[in-house]
Amino acid sequence: MAYPYVSDVEVRVISKYFGDPAHRRIDTYVERGGYKALEKALTLEPDGVTDEIKASGLRGRGGAGFPTGIKWSFMPKEPTRPHYLLCNADESEPGTFKDRELMRWDPHQLIEGCLIGAYAIRAQHVYIYCRGEFFEVNQILARAVEDAYMKGYAGEDILGTGTTIDITIHQGAGAYICGEETGLMSSLEGDRGEPRVKPPFPAAVGVFGMPSTINNVETLAAVPHIVLNGGEWYRQWGTEKSPGTKLFCVSGHVRKPGNYELPLGFPLIDLIENVCGGIRDGNQLKAVIPGGSSVPLINAEDARKCELDYEGCVEVGTMLGCASVIVMDHKADIVKQIRRMVDFYAHESCGQCTPCREGSAWTARILRRIEEGQGTEEDLDTLMGMTEQMVGTTICVLSDSVAAPVQSSINKFRGDYLELIRRGEQAGVA
Amino acid sequence: MSDVPLKNPGWAGNTGEFDLTEEEVRGEDFIGERPLHGGHSSVSATMPYMLIEKNPEAELFEGEYQERLKKILTRYPKKRAALLPVLSMVQELRGHVSPESMDRVAELLDLSPAYVRGVATFYTMYNKRPVGRHLVQVCTNISCNLCGADEVLAAFLECTSTELGETSEDGDFTVIEAECLAACGFPTCVQINSRYFENVTPADIPKIVEHLRAQVKKGD
Numbered sequence: 298m299a300y301p302y303v304s305d306v307e308v309r310v311i312s313k314y315f316g317d318p319a320h321r322r323i324d325t326y327v328e329r330g331g332y333k334a335l336e337k338a339l340t341l342e343p344d345g346v347t348d349e350i351k352a353s354g355l356r357g358r359g360g361a362g363f364p365t366g367i368k369w370s371f372m373p374k375e376p377t378r379p380h381y382l383l384c385n386a387d388e389s390e391p392g393t394f395k396d397r398e399l400m401r402w403d404p405h406q407l408i409e410g411c412l413i414g415a416y417a418i419r420a421q422h423v424y425i426y427c428r429g430e431f432f433e434v435n436q437i438l439a440r441a442v443e444d445a446y447m448k449g450y451a452g453e454d455i456l457g458t459g460t461t462i463d464i465t466i467h468q469g470a471g472a473y474i475c476g477e478e479t480g481l482m483s484s485l486e487g488d489r490g491e492p493r494v495k496p497p498f499p500a501a502v503g504v505f506g507m508p509s510t511i512n513n514v515e516t517l518a519a520v521p522h523i524v525l526n527g528g529e530w531y532r533q534w535g536t537e538k539s540p541g542t543k544l545f546c547v548s549g550h551v552r553k554p555g556n557y558e559l560p561l562g563f564p565l566i567d568l569i570e571n572v573c574g575g576i577r578d579g580n581q582l583k584a585v586i587p588g589g590s591s592v593p594l595i596n597a598e599d600a601r602k603c604e605l606d607y608e609g610c611v612e613v614g615t616m617l618g619c620a621s622v623i624v625m626d627h628k629a630d631i632v633k634q635i636r637r638m639v640d641f642y643a644h645e646s647c648g649q650c651t652p653c654r655e656g657s658a659w660t661a662r663i664l665r666r667i668e669e670g671q672g673t674e675e676d677l678d679t680l681m682g683m684t685e686q687m688v689g690t691t692i693c694v695l696s697d698s699v700a701a702p703v704q705s706s707i708n709k710f711r712g713d714y715l716e717l718i719r720r721g722e723q724a725g726v727a
Numbered sequence: 728m729s730d731v732p733l734k735n736p737g738w739a740g741n742t743g744e745f746d747l748t749e750e751e752v753r754g755e756d757f758i759g760e761r762p763l764h765g766g767h768s769s770v771s772a773t774m775p776y777m778l779i780e781k782n783p784e785a786e787l788f789e790g791e792y793q794e795r796l797k798k799i800l801t802r803y804p805k806k807r808a809a810l811l812p813v814l815s816m817v818q819e820l821r822g823h824v825s826p827e828s829m830d831r832v833a834e835l836l837d838l839s840p841a842y843v844r845g846v847a848t849f850y851t852m853y854n855k856r857p858v859g860r861h862l863v864q865v866c867t868n869i870s871c872n873l874c875g876a877d878e879v880l881a882a883f884l885e886c887t888s889t890e891l892g893e894t895s896e897d898g899d900f901t902v903i904e905a906e907c908l909a910a911c912g913f914p915t916c917v918q919i920n921s922r923y924f925e926n927v928t929p930a931d932i933p934k935i936v937e938h939l940r941a942q943v944k945k946g947d
């Protein structure tokens with residue numbers, strides 16, 4: 298059962314049934330032990346469930362890596378108002394393709410995680426905010442939610458315990474910024490997906506003005522396994538600070554791209570050369586973006602030293618993000634790819650903050666000029682100066698995500714930029 | 728839906744070491760037909776279809792669609808939260824969201840027309856003007872781009888004889904660039920109406936376009 302590739306070094310906890318179409322059916326899922334974790338959770342106090350997640354050290358898989366149990370414990374203990382759990386299924390970070398696979402191969406695992414999470418934070422309603430483009434995924438998920446209601450795992454009086462938890466799938470309509478947690482809340486309320494200033498934090502004032510917690514699909518998918526087997530069990534993989542397993546979405550110039558579930562702390566170079574079969578066409582490794590388009594890119598030398606956990610990535614000047622490993626070989630045109638990414642951010646900026654709106658548009662323009670052979674060396678200084686002002690000055694971190702690829706590529710691959718600039722100058726003289 | 732299955736010559740799984748059919752990967756046999764009334768209210772806000780034949784004059788919120796609308800409204804504490812699903816329903820029927828449709832939606836949800844316009848224009852999936860029967864969206868973002876997405880886009884434009892963003896004369900195709908579709912390990916990813924085509928190379932495109940044309944002829 299290999300979809301599309303597997304490797305024997307993988308530890309398949311949440312991706313165990315990728316490639317097994319039967320697993321979408323609720324009967325198969327239950328036969329294989331599904332919904333046992335929900336049963337167990339409902340016998341515990343909500344805080345008991347949160348404690349188990351805390352003990353596991355599970356960290357948010359949506360990019361920021363914040364400890365999930367701690368996030369849950371910020372929710373009020375005595376609900377006087379409705380609480381909401383929001384599942385962030387808006388996956389749109391370039392390079393990331395794990396949540397889609399989690400939902401289409403194992404929808405019930407996510408639903409079970411959502412129900413347990415809602416119980417732990419005392420929420421009676423879960424919204425799964427699913428990316429609008431995912432028609433197929435939405436339909437798979439919709440069928441699974443209907444089945445969960447029919448069998449009494451969702452809705453009123455779950456499994457006769459008196460607990461009520463509703464699930465609603467809400468389909469987005471195409472806007473990357475709705476993946477940002479407060480942007481998602483604005484969007485769910487029927488507004489433009491504009492992020493909001495924090496504080497107040499969602500646990501105090503979230504969607505519809507009520508206490509809310511937001512978690513990524515992969516985070517919630519791990520929850521049933523931890524509840525069933527205990528927090529300590531999850532710590533057998535990974536490192537002290539980054540425990541557990543993580544899906545790595547590998548794309549770009551490797552022979553076998555795809556999703557691989559590996560213990561955190563796995564060496565990046567091992568992932569590329571062994572798990573993914575190495576660089577295609579026998580080419581040389583040039584650069585890697587290890588965490589999705591929003592994190593700094595690193596060169597081959599740093600890639601050889603990089604361990605894939607939250608701390609290990611910081612050590613080589615980048616971030617784990619959502620573990621979307623984009624691999625580039627020596628023929629890759631770095632300037633063009635960075636320009637393409639900045640075009641993306643300029644397009645997706647919601648426009649509320651001037652540094653982000655203006656900065657991303659201008660950065661894209663200067664990069665295009667360089668790409669077309671009309672740049673100068675001063676342009677590089679302008680780019681560095683301008684992107685510096687885009688960091689830490691805005692409502693959300695989309696603006697910082699523009700600076701990361703631009704600054705890191707100029708620092709690590711200045712030669713690529715200079716070559717384009719020189720070539721342009723020579724053509725101009727001739 | 729068509730009884731001529733629309734085969735993807737380079738679908739998500741024809742790389743790799745496995746033996747599944749395309750239908751199994753897509754979950755088609757599991758999903759089956761989705762009812763127009765939206766099924767259980769928990770899932771009624773998910774769009775079941777993106778229709779090939781668009782009718783800009785179609786009646787809105789009638790019959791089964793009205794049933795779906797009622798279910799959607801039960802799922803949110805505030806009426807306004809139904810705005811995105813309702814706009815999606817309009818597009819499902821009419822193929823795009825016209826100013827007149829937005830006004831209808833505004834009235835229905837007690838919002839100002841300007842507010843609805845402000846929201847509708849924020850989201851890329853709402854077509855503000857009519858598009859072809861097949862809306863071809865080629866991802867040209869980084870992972871696909873590294874693997875030749877620009878050539879795939881060019882080949883689609885050539886094969887459908889259109890300019891970027893323009894609709895072909897016969898009304899069959901509109902080809903546009905898309906941002907990352909979250910299928911980066913299967914480049915190039917192309918979304919055509921509600922379906923993803925993956926691992927698409929320029930060589931596949933005549934075959935895909937031929938399939939799409941055949942679908943239109945069948946009056947699907």
Ligand SMILES: Cc1cc2nc3c(=O)[nH]c(=O)nc-3n(C[C@H](O)[C@H](O)[C@H](O)COP(=O)(O)O)c2cc1C
Pocket residue numbers: 356357358359360361362363365368385386387388389390473474475476477478479511512513514516517693694695
């Ligand atoms: C611009 C931007 C886009 C984001 N997109 C996503 C996304 O598509 N999916 C996601 O899970 N998190 C996304 N995040 C992170 C969320 O804001 C949030 O941190 C996450 O959903 C929290 O869940 P976790 O704690 O389980 O990781 C995005 C953040 C930013 C700033």
Ligand code: SF4
Pocket residue numbers: 474491492645646647648649650651653654691692693694695696
């Ligand atoms: S940083 Fe950019 S995307 Fe984020 S709120 Fe400001 S303008 Fe919008």
Ligand code: FES
Pocket residue numbers: 391392393866867868869870871872906907908909910911914916
């Ligand atoms: S970059 Fe094309 S699908 Fe992600």
